[in-house]
Amino acid sequence: MEIKKATTIHDIARALDLNSSTVSRALNDHPRVSSKTKEKIKAKAKELDYQPNHLAANLRTSKSKTIGVIIPHISRYFFSTVIAGIEDIAQQQGYNVIICQSKDETQKEINSVEALLKSRVDGIIISPAMQDREFDHLQKALDQHIPVFFFDRYAESLETTKVIMDDLKTAEKLCDHLLEQGARKILVLSGPESASIYRNRILGIKESFRKNDYDINEHLSILNTDLKTEPAYLAVKKWLEKKAVPDAIYALNDMAAFGAIKALKEKRIQIPGEVMVVGFSNEPVSELITPSLTTVNQPAYEMGKLVTRKILLQIEEKVASYLSETAILKSEIIIRESSRKVK
Amino acid sequence: MEIKKATTIHDIARALDLNSSTVSRALNDHPRVSSKTKEKIKAKAKELDYQPNHLAANLRTSKSKTIGVIIPHISRYFFSTVIAGIEDIAQQQGYNVIICQSKDETQKEINSVEALLKSRVDGIIISPAMQDREFDHLQKALDQHIPVFFFDRYAESLETTKVIMDDLKTAEKLCDHLLEQGARKILVLSGPESASIYRNRILGIKESFRKNDYDINEHLSILNTDLKTEPAYLAVKKWLEKKAVPDAIYALNDMAAFGAIKALKEKRIQIPGEVMVVGFSNEPVSELITPSLTTVNQPAYEMGKLVTRKILLQIEEKVASYLSETAILKSEIIIRESSRKVK
DNA sequence: GTGAAAGCGCTAACAT
DNA sequence: ATGTTAGCGCTTTCAC
Numbered sequence: 266m267e268i269k270k271a272t273t274i275h276d277i278a279r280a281l282d283l284n285s286s287t288v289s290r291a292l293n294d295h296p297r298v299s300s301k302t303k304e305k306i307k308a309k310a311k312e313l314d315y316q317p318n319h320l321a322a323n324l325r326t327s328k329s330k331t332i333g334v335i336i337p338h339i340s341r342y343f344f345s346t347v348i349a350g351i352e353d354i355a356q357q358q359g360y361n362v363i364i365c366q367s368k369d370e371t372q373k374e375i376n377s378v379e380a381l382l383k384s385r386v387d388g389i390i391i392s393p394a395m396q397d398r399e400f401d402h403l404q405k406a407l408d409q410h411i412p413v414f415f416f417d418r419y420a421e422s423l424e425t426t427k428v429i430m431d432d433l434k435t436a437e438k439l440c441d442h443l444l445e446q447g448a449r450k451i452l453v454l455s456g457p458e459s460a461s462i463y464r465n466r467i468l469g470i471k472e473s474f475r476k477n478d479y480d481i482n483e484h485l486s487i488l489n490t491d492l493k494t495e496p497a498y499l500a501v502k503k504w505l506e507k508k509a510v511p512d513a514i515y516a517l518n519d520m521a522a523f524g525a526i527k528a529l530k531e532k533r534i535q536i537p538g539e540v541m542v543v544g545f546s547n548e549p550v551s552e553l554i555t556p557s558l559t560t561v562n563q564p565a566y567e568m569g570k571l572v573t574r575k576i577l578l579q580i581e582e583k584v585a586s587y588l589s590e591t592a593i594l595k596s597e598i599i600i601r602e603s604s605r606k607v608k
Numbered sequence: 609m610e611i612k613k614a615t616t617i618h619d620i621a622r623a624l625d626l627n628s629s630t631v632s633r634a635l636n637d638h639p640r641v642s643s644k645t646k647e648k649i650k651a652k653a654k655e656l657d658y659q660p661n662h663l664a665a666n667l668r669t670s671k672s673k674t675i676g677v678i679i680p681h682i683s684r685y686f687f688s689t690v691i692a693g694i695e696d697i698a699q700q701q702g703y704n705v706i707i708c709q710s711k712d713e714t715q716k717e718i719n720s721v722e723a724l725l726k727s728r729v730d731g732i733i734i735s736p737a738m739q740d741r742e743f744d745h746l747q748k749a750l751d752q753h754i755p756v757f758f759f760d761r762y763a764e765s766l767e768t769t770k771v772i773m774d775d776l777k778t779a780e781k782l783c784d785h786l787l788e789q790g791a792r793k794i795l796v797l798s799g800p801e802s803a804s805i806y807r808n809r810i811l812g813i814k815e816s817f818r819k820n821d822y823d824i825n826e827h828l829s830i831l832n833t834d835l836k837t838e839p840a841y842l843a844v845k846k847w848l849e850k851k852a853v854p855d856a857i858y859a860l861n862d863m864a865a866f867g868a869i870k871a872l873k874e875k876r877i878q879i880p881g882e883v884m885v886v887g888f889s890n891e892p893v894s895e896l897i898t899p900s901l902t903t904v905n906q907p908a909y910e911m912g913k914l915v916t917r918k919i920l921l922q923i924e925e926k927v928a929s930y931l932s933e934t935a936i937l938k939s940e941i942i943i944r945e946s947s948r949k950v951k
Numbered sequence: 952g953t954g955a956a957a958g959c960g961c962t963a964a965c966a967t
Numbered sequence: 968a969t970g971t972t973a974g975c976g977c978t979t980t981c982a983c
Contacts, residue, residue, distance in 0.1 A: 327663075668959055
């Protein structure tokens with residue numbers, strides 16, 4: 266079994282009677298190499314089917330050319346779509362991606378950061394776990410000059426770049442819509458208020474009430490669940506047994522909305538006739554269920570691409586490391602059957 | 609801004625007045641190092657917060673400690689769940705993972721293999737694009753002694769390890785179920801027969817007909833779609849307008865089943881009263897739609913873990929490279945409302 | 952059981 | 968514009 270060794274820059278140098286450093290420079294488009302030799306070198310490289318050894322280059326420059334990504338659940342449609350965007354940009358720029366799932370558990374997230382730092386990633390992109398209250402683990406990365414960028418969810422206490430949605434505004438508009446459809450008593454299924462996105466969405470909802478002059482205390486109820494289908498189902502079921510039936514259930518994600526729908530159907534409560542339901546984040550199923558679910562579509566793929574472009578700019582020092590920006594992407598309300606009372 | 613350099617094996621060696629090669633050996637648990645020195649070295653390593661530089665080790669051993677994964681769509685629940693399994697095992701064994709999406713396009717897949725070979729991955733795990741008819745691109749990897757392992761879908765022409773489902777048997781059982789429920793005329797929504805899994809599922813269905821003595825030609829119709837919701841919806845709609853309404857629609861994935869349900873609902877055909885519907889591969893939505901969808905649950909996470917364990921055994925030469933095995937995982941039929949005619 | 956020495960393939964400071 | 972040289976941090980063969 267004959268294994269012919271791969272071509273190196275030395276082979277190219279030898280073949281052209283040049284020095285390997287010139288070859289290296291030529292292949293990296295260094296300005297101080299005459300275009301004539303550059304051409305010669307590149308031609309020879311192609312001829313010998315030269316494949317650069319990134320391991321060697323990375324060792325030398327002590328860059329891993331790898332970025333770490335930490336997300337709650339890879340198999341959630343929103344997140345896997347973000348990953349697609351991250352992978353696309355990263356690959357295109359010659360970076361690898363390490364994906365870690367936190368399962369929305371703070372401890373797992375801490376471990377992942379630890380592991381990523383050990384693998385010497387050049388940067389970390391994260392959407393932190395719902396329950397996170399402290400961010401020392403991320404601060405540690407920043408202390409080592411590893412950029413940490415957020416998407417969707419973020420830590421307010423860290424001054425770093427984030428790509429987020431215009432959640433407050435969108436949540437407000439969605440609430441406007443429910444009020445227009447005649448809803449007064451609204452039950453919100455929320456996640457932990459410590460998480461930026463849920464807090465923002467609730468602020469939007471309250472703003473909608475305020476500007477429409479509806480009494481928040483009287484008409485708005487907020488139920489904290491962990492925004493999963495089953496717990497939301499149980500919570501709504503319990504609510505319906507003990508408290509007044511609301512005019513609308515406003516879930517802060519689609520998963521929870523599915524649970525609410527299940528509970529309502531079980532009690533034979535008409536949707537949207539008696540109770541309207543809206544969700545957030547447009548799971549692909551949402552248009553397929555009965556009734557199809559009004560929700561908010563978030564540009565996940567774009568988000569992944571954008572946050573990756575931004576972190577790579579910082580990693581490659583094309584942008585100052587002390588610059589932190591907040592990019593806000595527009596999301597879009599999709600009105601479907603579950604909230605369409607008035608035809 | 610003071611950046612203290614990371615500890616290396618030389619630092620440890622110096623601190624203990626030993627040679628760096630001994631340190632290297634000790635940390636790798638080489639047998640020919642006295643356990644006393646091993647202990648000393650490990651203690652010192654911990655004390656100095658030594659973090660091995662994998663880049664250096666990988667360069668030296670010319671292993672990238674990276675495996676490439678090629679899947680059709682990362683945001684499909686089945687695949688992202690497989691990825692979760694792959695990542696878990698890989699990370700645990702110190703490997704990184706590069707994920708590529710083929711979008712079910714052969715050309716993209718070819719490009720991905722090319723890119724993975726350039727990144728010098730140690731192995732490739734793939735579920736090939738639906739339409740693939742040739743596998744020269746994968747053969748090329750094998751020629752370079754890069755193991756290529758399949759999961760779910762596979763190329764029959766390549767002799768290599770694969771982890772697949774017992775699709776034929778399961779498809780047969782699901783068909784048995786439909787026949788038991790009284791279905792006679794069955795319309796199958798299939799993908800390209802060139803793909804192993806669809807061919808196998810159809811064989812299973814035919815087997816069910818055969819053993820129950822029902823005439824295949826008379827009662828079984830097969831409609832090729834690309835197994836996406838919208839095209840399936842259109843195909844079924846057209847079918848219902850021109851041909852006889854079947855007793856059951858048997859879609860070879862859930863996406864297509866959703867399309868069929870949409871078309872049936874539009875024509876106000878009762879499910880399962882007039883037409884039963886079954887799918888395949890248990891999208892998380894399937895239990896949430898109305899009616900909830902009978903389908904087949906595939907152990908995706910387990911599949912990802914298993915195929916990764918297997919390829920790592922081969923990469924680390926704990927198993928002969930000429931050994932190719934076929935591991936078959938059991939999938940499970942989940943009967944829900946859409947096919948429950950008889951109470 | 953431990954040490955010496957070479958080298959994986961590349962880059963970059965310095966020299967010319 | 969090109970060459971010289973050193974070295975990134977590790978593994979591994981060969982000595983002893």
